[in-house]
Amino acid sequence: MSTRTASDTVPTSVHDVVAVGCGPCNLGLAALASTVDDLDLVVLEARPELRWHPGMMFDDAALQVNFLADLVTLVAPTHPLSFLSYLHDQDRLYPFTIRQDFHPSRREYEDYLRWAAARLPSVRFSHRVEGVRWCPEARRFAVHVVRGDGARLRMLAADLVLGVGTEPFVPPALAGVPGERLTHTADYLHRLSDVDKAGHVTVVGSGQSGAEVVVDLLRRNLAGGPSVTWLTRTPSFAPLDYTKLVLEMTTPAYMRYFHALPQERRDQLTAEQWQFYKGISTTTLDEIHELLYRRELEHGLADVELRCGVAVESSGTDARGRPVLTCRHRDTGRVFEHPTDLVVAATGYAPRRPAFLAPVEHLVRRDDRGRPVVRLDHSLELADEVGGCRVFVANAELHSHGVSSPNLDIAAVRNATILNAVTSREVYRLPKRTAFTTFAAPGGVR
Ligand SMILES: Cc1cc2nc3c(=O)[nH]c(=O)nc-3n(C[C@H](O)[C@H](O)[C@H](O)COP(=O)(O)OP(=O)(O)OC[C@H]3O[C@@H](n4cnc5c(N)ncnc54)[C@H](O)[C@@H]3O)c2cc1C
Ligand SMILES: NC(=O)c1ccc[n+]([C@@H]2O[C@H](COP(=O)([O-])OP(=O)(O)OC[C@H]3O[C@@H](n4cnc5c(N)ncnc54)[C@H](OP(=O)(O)O)[C@@H]3O)[C@@H](O)[C@H]2O)c1
Structure with a gap:
């Protein structure tokens, strides 16, 4: 239970678990924890409300996973915070089944997340975590929080769960593009006035984000909007590999197998498996x-160009202040310059290294590339002085658990694993068989 101590001028409460960040990962943790007896868990979110990638919230964008990969269903199909319960609550079950498309739109998924968050008193919005310290006297972590109204709080917890997501990555090659001429896809919909002003927009990168922005730009182009160039270093505009037996390599069974491999092999596999995520x-x-085909029937539209196998190597501006990208065509090595008005960096996301963890960084064991060592149960390996207290990570374990770690369809199993660990009992039964394929050599870990 939460209690207050008078040992500090800052109000202090004590909890079993403090989870930082409320994206889908930690919201799912709160949902699964809400039906576990005797567990005091709080989720702290800096934003005043739940938003899910608002700069990429295109009206017709759909989830890449089906509705069963909601916050709870894959470990607790009868849970009151399932997507089906949400549809039932909204009286939309019949339209949903008649629609026969079991991939909700991103807008609907966000609405579901907000519906679930509103039913979870453990989720606290406008609570930004500013520091985490190890407190040897209390034998707990102290989490320092600033609330939206400026109040400072201190929370003690034996276990932490970090679910702070990833951050937009802009490669150094784009550092020469002035800020007013550059946007990351994460901010795209907030920068539409710049798109409308531009005569020529260049999208760099061909993951799902780049492709969705290109759809938007092609629609604008057909309506008389700016010229579009789509450049990517990837050798082709490649599809995600979502074929059935390959998809088994995004299951908990594969994750378990992957985790047991030597780190060097795990790194090789992550690079090889780019078509599962990039x-x-x-x-x-x-x-x-x-x-593109529809454009063939129109006349007088601004130009559109697509180039794959092209790396942007550096950038600057011309005499008029327009961005100029220096690019290399990878098959021939030919270097060329590409002037444009606005650059959209569709160059992906990088792991966050939150400043609030600085006071406990020295307690985290790292591999030879400086990455935290993450155990199979998603907890970090920590220095002995921390005893039995743990820090779990969600969506920060690509290097240890493989390419499915950011995926929504892994989150419920990860959260159930974390809750089983923090309660030291099986509060959720984990699925034992999630793939037909056997990944290990005969006699090895499945
Ligand atoms: C546009 C887009 C669409 C995607 N669609 C899919 C999909 O369809 N299927 C799929 O499987 N995956 C998808 N992904 C990948 C992944 O599922 C999402 O990125 C997902 O949002 C990750 O959830 P998260 O909880 O780890 O992080 P986030 O959703 O990023 O949430 C992290 C939260 O932590 C908060 N936070 C950060 N620092 C602090 C702090 N100091 N104090 C308090 N709070 C803090 C942030 O404000 C944020 O709300 C998509 C990714 C993108 C970019
Ligand atoms: N609908 C959805 O569900 C949805 C929508 C958006 C995103 N997502 C998910 O979010 C994650 C991130 O996707 P993302 O599209 O943002 O990023 P991403 O998949 O990481 O793609 C980044 C792209 O940028 C290219 N790139 C990087 N630096 C470059 C340079 N200097 N020059 C030219 N090209 C460069 C990369 O090429 P290389 O191949 O050479 O690295 C790659 O094509 C993925 O898991 C994705 O599935 C999902």
Whole structure:
């Protein structure tokens, strides 16, 4: 239970678990924890309300996973915070089943997340975590929080769960583009006035984000909007590989197998498996082709150009202040300059290294590339002085658990694993068989 101590001028409460960040990962943790007896868990979110990638909230964008990959269903199908319960609550079950498309739109998924958050008193919005310290006297972590109204709070917890997501990555090659001429896809919809002003927009990168922005730009182009160039270093505008037996390599069974491999092999596999995460859905590729085809029947539209296998190596501006990208065509080595008005960096996301962890960084064991060592149960390996207290991570374990770690369809199993660990009992039964394929050699870990 929460208690207050008078040992400090800052109000202090004590909890079993403090979770930092309320994206889908930690919201799912709160949802699963809400039906566990005798567990005091709080989730702290800096933003005043739940938003899910608002700069990429296109009206027709769909989830890449089906509705069963909601906050709870894959470990607790009868849970009151399932997507089906949400549809039932909204009286939308019949329209949903008649629709026969079991991939909710991103807008609907966000609405579901907000519906669930509103039913979870453990979730506290406008609570930014500013520091985490190890407190040897209390044998707990002390979490320092600033609330939206400026109040400072201190929370003690034996276990932490970090679910702070990833951050937009802009490569050094784009550092020469002035800020007013550059946006990351994460901010794209907030920068539409700049798109409308530009005569020529260049998208760099061909993952799902780049492809969705290109769909939007092609629609604008058909309506008389700016010229579009789509450049990517990837050798082709490649699809995500979502074929059935390959998809088994995104299951908990594969994650368990992957975790047991030597780190060097894990790193090789992550690079080899790029088409499981760095590619474009076939629906979006079809849409892009259709829009390009429709352009053939129109006259007088601004130009559109697509180039794959092109790396942007550096950038600067011309005499008029327009961005100029220096690019290399990878098959021939030819270097060329590409002037444009606005650059959209569709160059992905990088792990966050939050400043609030600085006071406990020295307690975290790291591999030879400086990455935290993450155990199979998603807890970090920590120095002995921390005893039995743990820090779990969600969506920060690509290097240890493989390419499915950011995926929504792994979150419920990860959260159930974390809750079983923090309660030292099986509060959720984990699925034992999630793939037909056996990944290990005979006699090895499945
Ligand atoms: C546009 C887009 C669409 C995606 N669609 C899919 C999909 O369809 N299927 C799929 O499987 N994956 C998808 N992904 C990948 C992944 O599922 C999402 O990125 C997902 O949001 C990750 O959830 P998260 O909880 O780890 O992080 P986030 O959603 O990023 O949430 C992290 C939260 O932590 C908060 N925070 C950070 N620092 C602090 C602090 N100091 N104090 C308090 N709070 C803090 C942030 O404000 C944020 O709300 C998508 C990714 C993108 C970019
Ligand atoms: N609908 C959805 O569900 C949805 C929508 C958006 C995103 N997502 C998910 O979010 C994650 C991130 O996707 P993302 O599209 O933002 O990023 P991403 O998949 O990491 O793609 C980044 C792209 O940028 C390219 N790139 C990087 N630096 C470059 C340079 N200097 N020059 C040229 N190209 C460069 C990369 O090429 P290389 O291949 O050479 O590295 C790659 O094509 C993925 O898991 C994705 O599935 C999902």
